[in-house]
Amino acid sequence: MAKDGIGASVLRKEDRRFTTGQGTYTDDVNRPGQLHAVFVRSPHAHATIKSVDLTAARAMPGVVAIHTGEELAEGGINNLICGWGITSKDGTPMKMGPYPPLAIGKVRFVGQPVLAVVAESRGQAEDAAHAVEVDYDILPSVTRLADALNPDAPAVHHFEADGAVWEHGQPPKNLIFDWELGDAKATDQAFAKAKHVVKIDVVNNRTVPSAMEARAVVAEYASAGEHFTLWNTTQNPHLLRVVLSAFINVAPEHKLRIIAPDVGGGFGSKIFTYSEEVVCLWSAKATGRPVKWASSRSEAFLTDAHGRDHITTAEMAFDENHKMLGLKVDTIANLGAYMSLFASLIPTYLYGPLLSGQYAIPAIHCNVRAVYTNTVPVDAVRGAGRPEATYVLERLIETAARELGVDRAELRRKNFVRTFPYQTPVLWQYDSGDYDGLLDSVLAKADWNGFPARKAESAKRGKLRGIGLSCYIEACGVAPSSAVGGALGCGVGMWEMAEIKVNPVGTVEVFVGTLGHGQGHETTYAQIAADRFGIPIDSISVIEGDTDKVQQGMGSYGSRTAGNGTSAVSKALDKVEAKAKKIAAHLLEASEDDIKIEDGNFVIAGTDKKLTLTEVALAAYAFHKLPTDIEPGLDEKAYFDPVNLTYPAGAFVCEVEVDPATGTTEIVNFTAVDDFGNVINPMIVEGQVHGGVIHGIGQALLEEVVYDPDSGQLMTGSYNDYCMPRADNLPTNFELAFQVTPSPSNPLGVKGCGEAGAIGAPPAIINAITDAIGTNDLQMPATAEKVWRALQGVSAKNAA
Amino acid sequence: MTTVAMTVNGKAVSVDSEDRALLVEVLREKLNLTGTHVGCDTSQCGACVVLVDGVAVKSCTMLAAQADGSTVETIESLAKNGELHPMQVAFNENHGLQCGFCTPGMIMTAVDMVRRRGKTLDDTTIRHELEGNICRCTGYVNIVKAIKAGAARM
Ligand code: FES
Ligand code: FES
Numbered sequence: 001m002a003k004d005g006i007g008a009s010v011l012r013k014e015d016r017r018f019t020t021g022q023g024t025y026t027d028d029v030n031r032p033g034q035l036h037a038v039f040v041r042s043p044h045a046h047a048t049i050k051s052v053d054l055t056a057a058r059a060m061p062g063v064v065a066i067h068t069g070e071e072l073a074e075g076g077i078n079n080l081i082c083g084w085g086i087t088s089k090d091g092t093p094m095k096m097g098p099y100p101p102l103a104i105g106k107v108r109f110v111g112q113p114v115l116a117v118v119a120e121s122r123g124q125a126e127d128a129a130h131a132v133e134v135d136y137d138i139l140p141s142v143t144r145l146a147d148a149l150n151p152d153a154p155a156v157h158h159f160e161a162d163g164a165v166w167e168h169g170q171p172p173k174n175l176i177f178d179w180e181l182g183d184a185k186a187t188d189q190a191f192a193k194a195k196h197v198v199k200i201d202v203v204n205n206r207t208v209p210s211a212m213e214a215r216a217v218v219a220e221y222a223s224a225g226e227h228f229t230l231w232n233t234t235q236n237p238h239l240l241r242v243v244l245s246a247f248i249n250v251a252p253e254h255k256l257r258i259i260a261p262d263v264g265g266g267f268g269s270k271i272f273t274y275s276e277e278v279v280c281l282w283s284a285k286a287t288g289r290p291v292k293w294a295s296s297r298s299e300a301f302l303t304d305a306h307g308r309d310h311i312t313t314a315e316m317a318f319d320e321n322h323k324m325l326g327l328k329v330d331t332i333a334n335l336g337a338y339m340s341l342f343a344s345l346i347p348t349y350l351y352g353p354l355l356s357g358q359y360a361i362p363a364i365h366c367n368v369r370a371v372y373t374n375t376v377p378v379d380a381v382r383g384a385g386r387p388e389a390t391y392v393l394e395r396l397i398e399t400a401a402r403e404l405g406v407d408r409a410e411l412r413r414k415n416f417v418r419t420f421p422y423q424t425p426v427l428w429q430y431d432s433g434d435y436d437g438l439l440d441s442v443l444a445k446a447d448w449n450g451f452p453a454r455k456a457e458s459a460k461r462g463k464l465r466g467i468g469l470s471c472y473i474e475a476c477g478v479a480p481s482s483a484v485g486g487a488l489g490c491g492v493g494m495w496e497m498a499e500i501k502v503n504p505v506g507t508v509e510v511f512v513g514t515l516g517h518g519q520g521h522e523t524t525y526a527q528i529a530a531d532r533f534g535i536p537i538d539s540i541s542v543i544e545g546d547t548d549k550v551q552q553g554m555g556s557y558g559s560r561t562a563g564n565g566t567s568a569v570s571k572a573l574d575k576v577e578a579k580a581k582k583i584a585a586h587l588l589e590a591s592e593d594d595i596k597i598e599d600g601n602f603v604i605a606g607t608d609k610k611l612t613l614t615e616v617a618l619a620a621y622a623f624h625k626l627p628t629d630i631e632p633g634l635d636e637k638a639y640f641d642p643v644n645l646t647y648p649a650g651a652f653v654c655e656v657e658v659d660p661a662t663g664t665t666e667i668v669n670f671t672a673v674d675d676f677g678n679v680i681n682p683m684i685v686e687g688q689v690h691g692g693v694i695h696g697i698g699q700a701l702l703e704e705v706v707y708d709p710d711s712g713q714l715m716t717g718s719y720n721d722y723c724m725p726r727a728d729n730l731p732t733n734f735e736l737a738f739q740v741t742p743s744p745s746n747p748l749g750v751k752g753c754g755e756a757g758a759i760g761a762p763p764a765i766i767n768a769i770t771d772a773i774g775t776n777d778l779q780m781p782a783t784a785e786k787v788w789r790a791l792q793g794v795s796a797k798n799a800a
Numbered sequence: 801m802t803t804v805a806m807t808v809n810g811k812a813v814s815v816d817s818e819d820r821a822l823l824v825e826v827l828r829e830k831l832n833l834t835g836t837h838v839g840c841d842t843s844q845c846g847a848c849v850v851l852v853d854g855v856a857v858k859s860c861t862m863l864a865a866q867a868d869g870s871t872v873e874t875i876e877s878l879a880k881n882g883e884l885h886p887m888q889v890a891f892n893e894n895h896g897l898q899c900g901f902c903t904p905g906m907i908m909t910a911v912d913m914v915r916r917r918g919k920t921l922d923d924t925t926i927r928h929e930l931e932g933n934i935c936r937c938t939g940y941v942n943i944v945k946a947i948k949a950g951a952a953r954m
C-alpha cells in the first residue's frame with residue numbers, strides 16, 4: 001500500500017488554497033462587462049398580483065433590463081419541476097402546483113421571486129428594485145403544518161375538483177399525496193395480538209440548511225455559438241444541466257456548460273434547481289452580457305429549501321417478552337408552497353423504508369400525507385428523511401423502555417437484526433451490519449454502567465443529569481437505477497461515472513461526476529488512485545464540477561459519493577490497470593498474468609524486471625513499440641450502478657446536565673460509534689461525524705424556523721433570530737470510534753458517512769434530556785424555555 | 801463617491817468607491833482580494849474578519865470610508881514568500897476546515913485571539929472567543945484543536 005493510500009489519514013490536498021484565501025467560490029467569479037441581478041420578492045405569504053408598474057424602476061440609473069414571469073413564459077421557459085413522482089394510495093399522482101421561475105398572477109410564500117432587475121451594479125439594481133411597484137391583493141395564508149389540512153384552511157393551489165373523498169374525512173385541499181408503505185393488514189393483526197402498545201406524538205422541527213456560502217450564479221452567453229456558461233453553487237452540475245435544458249428549456253444541453261467552482265457547503269440546499277439560475281441564464285441571452293446574482297443571507301433564509309417539518313403519531317406493539325411485533329406511523333409532512341426538485345422523495349422513500357431501524361419488526365405500516373403551506377419549499381437537508389425516521393423510532397423505543405420498565409439498551413438488543421441480508425417489511429434489504437457490536441462498544445466507551453454515580457454527583461451540585469441512547473441506520477445511494485426509476489418514481493438514474501487519465505508523463509487525473517463541497521474529495525479520490533498504482537498523491541489531480549471536463553455525473557448528496565463515486569473510480573482504475581498491465585507485459589515480454597504492481601512499478605512477479613507507470617504511459621502514447629491489438633493511450637471511463645444501497649449504522653450515547661433553575665442543557669459527554677464499512681481517510685470521516693453531530697445538536701437544542709401564523713412572515717430570517725450552533729455548543733467531552741463491517745455492495749466495501757451525525761444525534765440528545773427531567777413530553781428544539789416549562793409541568797404533576 | 805486610501809497587505813492603495821460601500825465590498829470587488837468572504841448580512845458569521853490596524857474587525861460591519869488611512873491585513877497576507885503562517889499550517893494539520901468558506905475568517909480571528917490572549921489557549925477560552933464565527937461544516941471540534949496548536953506555534 002502506498003503511504004497515501006486507502007486507510008491513511010492523509011492531510012487534505014485542497015486545504016492550501018482555502019487557508020490562503022485562494023479558493024474560488026461562485027461569488028468570486030467576475031466576468032468582463034458583467035451585470036448584476038436583484039430579485040424583487042414577494043413580501044406576502046399569499047397574494048394576488050393586481051398590477052406591476054415598472055416605469056419608475058426602468059428610469060433608474062444603470063438599469064438594463066427588468067424580467068417578468070410573463071416574459072419568460074412567452075419565451076418558452078417552463079416551470080420548475082419536482083423530479084420524483086409519488087403516487088397516492090388511491091392510485092392518483094401527486095398534485096404538483098405550477099412553479100414559474102418568476103411569479104405569474106399569484107405569490108405563495110414570502111420571498112418568492114416576482115421580478116428580476118438587472119443593472120450595471122448591484123447597488124443600482126437594488127435601488128431600482130425598490131422603485132418597482134407591485135400592487136398585491138393579500139389573501140389569507142396557512143403556514144403551520146398542523147393547520148394545512150383544516151377544512152377552512154386557505155388553499156395554496158387550486159386543482160381541478162376531482163370529487164375524490166379522502167379517507168381521513170376531509171376534502172383534499174392542500175394535500176399533495178396520501179402515500180403508504182408496508183402492509184396495513186399485517187400490521188393491524190400484529191397490534192391485535194400485542195401485549196403492550198406504546199404510542200408517541202413527535203414533531204420534527206423545521207430547519208434551514210445554512211451552508212455558510214450562500215447560493216450564487218454567474219451566467220454568460222456567447223451569441224456566436226449560441227453557447228451558455230453557468231457558474232453556480234451546485235452539488236450536481238450535470239443533473240442541473242439536464243433539468244435546465246430538458247425540462248425548463250432555458251438552454252440546450254449541448255450548449256450549456258455548467259461549472260461548480262469551490263462550493264462552500266450545501267447540506268442539500270444546493271441540489272435543487274432554483275429560479276435564480278433560470279432567470280440569470282435567460283437574462284444573459286436577453287441582455288447579451290454576463291449576469292451575476294449572489295444571495296444575501298436574508299435571501300437564503302427566504303429561498304433555500306428548508307428541511308424536516310413533520311408531525312407524527314407512532315405506535316409500537318410488543319409481545320409479552322418485549323419483542324417488537326409491529327409499528328404504525330402516521331406522518332404529515334410540510335412541503336411548502338411549491339414542490340422542489342426532490343421534495344416528494346424525502347418524506348416517502350427516504351423516510352418510510354428507514355422505519356425498521358436496526359430492529360427486526362415483522363410488520364410495519366407507514367402513512368404519509370404531504371401538504372402545501374405558504375412557506376418556502378421544503379426538500380432535502382442533511383439526512384433528508386432519515387433523521388425524521390430515526391427520531392420517531394428512537395424516541396418511541398426509549399418511551400417504550402420507560403413505560404415497560406425495562407433497560408433501554410436491552411430492549412433494543414432484544415430486537416436487533418442479526419442475520420444479513422435482512423429484508424425489512426419496508427422495501428430495503430440490509431446488506432451488512434453488526435448492531436450488537438456497536439451497542440457493546442458505545443456502552444463501554446460511554447461508561448453507561450457508571451452513570452448512576454455521575455448522576456448522584458451532579459445532583460449534589462443541583463443539576464439534573466440524564467443519559468440517552470440512539471441506534472440509527474442510514475441508507476445511502478438510492479439504488480439500483482432500474483428499481484428506483486421504475487416502481488419508486490425517480491426521474492433519473494442513480495449511477496456514477498469516473499474517468500481516469502494517465503498522462504504521458506505518468507501523472508494521473510481523476511475525473512468524477514460527484515461534487516465535493518467540503519468533504520475532501522480531492523484527497524479521498526487521490527488516495528484510491530495512489531493506492532492502486534503505488535504513486536505519491538501529489539502526482540494525482542482530481543477534477544469535478546465542470547460539465548465540459550467531466551462527461552457525466554449525478555453529483556453529491558445523500559452520502560452517495562462514498563458508495564457510488566469511489567466505486568466508479570475503482571472500476572475505471574480496473575480498466576486502466578488491465579490495459580497498463582497488457583502494455584507492460586508486451587514491453588517486458590511476459591504474460592499479462594505475471595505482471596504485478598509493486599511500489600509504483602509494473603514488475604514481472606519474482607524477477608527484478610520492471611517498468612515505472614511513467615514508462616508504461618509513455619509507451620502507450622508514443623505508441624512506437626506496441627502491437628495493433630492495443631489502442632494508443634491510457635485513459636478509461638466507467639459507470640457504476642450500485643446493486644443495493646449501503647447501510648451505515650451507529651450507536652450514540654449522549655449525557656446531559658440540565659440546570660433546573662434555568663432549563664439550560666449542557667451536553668457533557670457525547671459518544672459515537674459508527675460503522676461506515678471500510679474507511680478511506682479516517683481523519684476526513686471523523687470530521688464528517690463531528691459536523692453531523694453538531695448539526696444534530698443544532699436541531700435538537702437550538703434551531704427552528706418560525707412563521708408568524710397570522711401574517712405568514714418568516715420570523716427567523718437571520719442569524720439573530722435563528723440560532724445556529726456555535727463553538728460553545730460543543731459537547732464538553734466528545735468521543736468517536738469506528739467499527740468496520742464492509743459493505744458487500746461495492747468494490748471498496750464503503751458505506752458513506754456525511755449524514756450519520758445529523759441522523760443519530762437528535763434522538764440521543766432528547767432521550768437524555770427527557771431522562772434528566774423525568775417527562776417524555778418535550779419537543780425539539782429543547783430550548784432552555786421549553787425544558788424549564790416541561791420541568792414546571794413535572795413539579796405541578798408531582799404536587800397534585 | 802469617496803476616495804479611500806489604505807495600506808492593504810503592505811501595499812498603499814487608493815480606491816474610488818460608493819459612499820455606502822462596505823470595507824468587505826471594496827476588498828473583494830475593487831482590490832480582488834476574494835479570500836475575505838461574506839456569509840451573512842447581520843454581522844454574525846465572521847466569514848469577513850480582517851485585521852484593521854492590527855485588530856480583528858468584521859469587514860461587513862465597517863464602511864470602506866471608515867478605513868481611510870488604516871492598515872488592513874487580509875487572509876492573503878498571512879503566508880510569506882510561499883511559507884504558510886503557523887495558524888494556516890495548524891488548520892491543515894488538524895483538519896480544521898471542510899468547505900473552507902468560514903476558514904479565512906476563522907484564521908484571522910485566531911491570529912487576533914493569540915494577540916489578545918497569548919499563545920497558551922485552553923478549549924474553553926477558544927470556544928468562547930469563537931462566539932462571532934459560524935461554521936456549518938466542521939462542528940468546530942477541529943477548529944478548536946487547530947487554534948490551540950497554531951497558537952502554541954506562533
Ligand atoms: S459577513 Fe461579516 S459577519 Fe457575516
Ligand atoms: S468549513 Fe464550511 S463553513 Fe466552516
